[in-house]
Amino acid sequence: MLRCYIITITLTYATLLSYAQTDIGDPVKRAVEYTASISEDKVDVEELSSIFEDLLKNPICINDSIHSKLDKIPLLSDFLIQSIKDYIKEFGEFKSTTELHFVPGFDLELVSIISPFVTTTSSEKTYLTLKNLIPTRQSAMGRSTYTFQKAKGYKDTTDNQFLGNRLHYAAAYNLTMGTNIFINIHSEKDAGEKAPLKQLYFDNFSTSIxxxxxxxxxxxxxxxxxxxxxxxxxxxxxxxxxxxxxxxxxxxxxxxxxxxxxxxxxxxxxxxxxxxxxxxxxxxxxxxxxxxxxxxxxxxxxxxxxxxxxxxxxxxxxxxxxxxxxxxxxxxxxxxxxxxxxxxxxxxxxxxxxxxxxxxxxxxxxxxxxxKKYSLFGEFASDNNLNLASLISTASKISSKATISASYRNYSRQYKISGNNAFGENSNATNEEGFYIGLKIIPKFNYAITAYADMFKFPYPKYRVSKSSNGSEVGIAIKGFLSKQIEGRLRYRYKTIEQDKKQNPPTFSQTETIQTNKGDLYLKFIPSKNTEITIGSSVSKYTPESHSSQWGYLLYTDIQHSFPSTRLQVYARFTTFKADSWDVAQYNYENDLPGMYASASFNNKGNRAYLMLKIKTRKRLNFWAKISQTFYALPISSIGEGTDMIEGSKKTEIKLQATLDF
Known part of the structure; x- marks a missing residue:
């Protein structure tokens, strides 16, 4: 009886969820944007999209609680995975992925994000045999990019001259044999590289089996x-x-x-x-x-x-x-x-x-x-000279609607291992000590609140800081569905750090405290299943003690529309921006070719616009075309620097891509 009641209510919630999903919605794009939005650092968007593309082709069964692979989904925490297992234990296996609405810890947006990457159908584990190599699935991709303005490197006459043409192109081939064998081949030539016939006109190859x-x-x-x-x-x-x-x-x-x-x-x-x-x-x-x-x-x-x-x-x-x-x-x-x-x-x-x-x-x-409601995890590391680094964290499920986490890190200055990437302020785990605490609350199913505070210090000098220094950062975000047709997010971050003063001539004897304020807002309106309209904005303030504040802002409008009768999808955006310096440069993710989902950076004052088309000519053949232009309003003579510098105040780029599944 209880199960029937749950399924009935689930259908009601599924109707609500359908308003949050449109026919033009790309589940990989949505997952990438969602993941990037909760990270306070830049993420590898290309790899992240690859992870979700694989999950889309091979969804994970949420009913397989014994040999669960749910930890392969980046967005699922340990407590959420445990909540799924507890739900199965109490109510039995999921009949539909929409039942995730009733699992404690999930909110409406998260359910809509991960639903395409999970399934209720369990696949039997099989070992490699000739029989299991059938059926096969193949996919191929070709991509090309061209910038109309010529960079300085093409005009140079020294050893810094670009030896190749201005065309960038890439190709990929993927072969899946049954459920056991996956073969991937990738190749690329960057703009300016010279790729002769003996290299099959590519500069780089990557292969994995x-x-x-x-x-x-x-x-x-x-x-x-x-x-x-x-x-x-x-x-x-x-x-x-x-x-x-x-x-x-x-x-x-x-x-x-x-x-x-x-x-x-x-x-x-x-x-x-x-x-x-x-x-x-x-x-x-x-x-x-x-x-x-x-x-x-x-x-x-x-x-x-x-x-x-x-x-x-x-x-x-x-x-x-x-x-x-x-x-x-x-x-x-x-x-x-x-x-x-x-x-x-x-x-x-x-x-x-x-x-x-x-x-x-x-x-x-x-x-x-x-x-049941607590977890403790961490890592203690040492290099061959016995220099130490440690990270200890804990998480607690306060209630079905709230989770709190805390983490302490202490990385020795002498501990230097290239290729590490641990939790912290630096890109490398060295010369840092800090304490982080975060809270996530889901007051209602249709929205969530997250907040965090991080206090850190660097015991020894580092880049742009000639002595030991301290810093702190706090942030809060509210995101969810305001109604059946409106989705939104409001986020604010405040950060203080110490840096050497910028003086002429340069001196490293004095440091100052720098305060940074950042905020962003976006609202997505879904008037129909074929249309999405998004407006967004962000603002930054950079305040050093020795100089006046610098400001940066960005405003954009994004429209996506699908024409079902012609199998055509249109994506368009117009952005206006202003940034006094790179310290307040604005960053924004935008629609791009599949697998790219680029993050654009904006400095100075200007505008950017793009138009992208997707054409689905056959069930398994898709074409994309994107043209974009960034043009600056301030009187600037060039864009970029070094050999990549372009003369003038605008940059125009066209991208083409085709994919085939067979």
Whole structure:
């Protein structure tokens, strides 16, 4: 009887949910934007979209509570996963994903976001056999970008001259064989690069072969390019990460090895990685041998520098190509028992260029313990010189509508491991101590409130700070559905840091406190299933003690409309902006070609407009075309800097893409 009542009410809520979803809504785009909105740092949008695209093709069963893979969804916290298991235990298996409305901890927006990536149908676990390699699924993608204005590098006559044409293009091919084998091939040529026929007119190639459960006890094998993430990011983390999040329920990281599918040419390893599952033990091993771009330091011949742009346009860039050898050996052994786990992680990374070597070694202890309403997790790490780094966090489910999290971090100045990405203010876990506390409340199902505070200090000098310094940050956000047809978010952040004063001539003897205020608002109106209208704004204020305040603002209007009879979808946006300096530059995510979902940055004063079309000619063939232009109102003579500088006050770009599933 209770089950029938729940299903009846679920249909009512599903009607409400349908208002929040339109025919033109891209579930991957919505998930990427939602995830990016709760992160206080920039995220790898390309990799994040790849994660959700894989989930869209292979939804995770929410009824499989024993061998749950729900932790593969970045938006689901440990408490939400446990709430799903508790719901199944009390009411039985889900009959529909819309029943997530009744699971404690979920709000309307989160349910609408994750619904396309989960299913109620369980797939039987199978090992690799010839029979299981059928059926096969294939997909191909081609993408091209062209900027009409010519950059300075094309006109240069020195070793900084761009040797190739202005066309950027990329291609990808994916083959899925049954449920066990996944093959990915990616290739790209950046604008300005010269790619001869012997390279098939591409400058870069990336390949990976993934086998899921090929034999008993082997969960995964990846041959080719991959990423490895261990613990809480203190020893190795190459993939997507929300270092500091406005949503306190998402601060815990989860270890993984994943095939590399991004067009970024640097943040991956090349070799073999495997995960062996011998419950209650799990063993992960990874080995890599690849070449990086770099050169010997001009000021110190005993050191070298590596480059992460992946660009090979000029003779200087080509001379630095693949000159540094990097060898990696990493892994972990973990023990899991119900809701508890403990793991020992290790990383050994050696880089060599013409006899100049750099060796990094680190190991860590990563742990997780969950009670019914509480959890404790963290990581203790040490490098080969016994320099320490530690992160301890706890989360508590105060009620069915509220979660609170707290985290303490202490990273030694001498602890320097490249490629880590732990929770904190810095991009690398070193020279930092801090305490974070966050709260998430869902007063009603249709909206949620998140708030956080972070206090941190840097015990020793760092970039742009010549002495020890302190800082703090607080933020609050309210987001949800104001009505059946209106969705919105209001967010505010306040931050203080200490930096050396900007003086002429430069001096590093005096520091000052800098205050930053940031706020943003957006409202999305859904008048029909075929139309979305969004208006948004953001404002920033940067106030150093020694100078007057600097301001920046951004306003935009976004319209999306679908013409079902012609299979045409139209996306258009107009943005106006003003920023006194890069300290108050405005950042905004916008619709882009699938897999890109770009984040645009705006400085000075001007406007930006774009128009994007999607045409679905056949059931499995799609075309996209986007034209955009940024034009500045202030009297400026150029855009950009260095070899990428464009003369004039406008930049016009066109992008084309086609995808085929077969």
């Amino acid at each position: 993934t086998a899921i459960s090929p034999i008993k006890h082997v969960a995964k094998i990846i041959i080719g390019d991959y990423r490895i993430n261990l613990g809480q990011g203190l020893v190795a983390w190459a993939g997507f990460s929300m270092n500091k999040s406005g949503d306190p329920s998402t601060i815990r990281k989860r270890s993984s090895i994943t095939a590399y599918k991004s067009f970024d040419e640097t943040s991956f390893y090349r070799g073999i990685a495997t995960e062996v599952d011998m419950k209650p033990f799990t063993i992960t091993l990874a080995a890599s041998n690849r070449w990086l771009d770099g050169r010997i330091s001009t000021s110190d011949s005993s050191k070298f520098t590596t480059y992460t742009t992946g660009l090979h346009r000029t003779q200087n860039e080509i001379n630095s190509r693949a000159t540094v050898n990097q060898q990696l050996l990493a892994g972990k052994i973990s023990y899991s028992n119900k809701q508890n786990s403990i793991a020992l992680n290790f990383v050994s990374k050696k880089m060599n260029k013409k006899g100049v070597q750099d060796l990094e070694q680190a190991f860590s202890l990563d742990f997780y313990k969950q009670w």
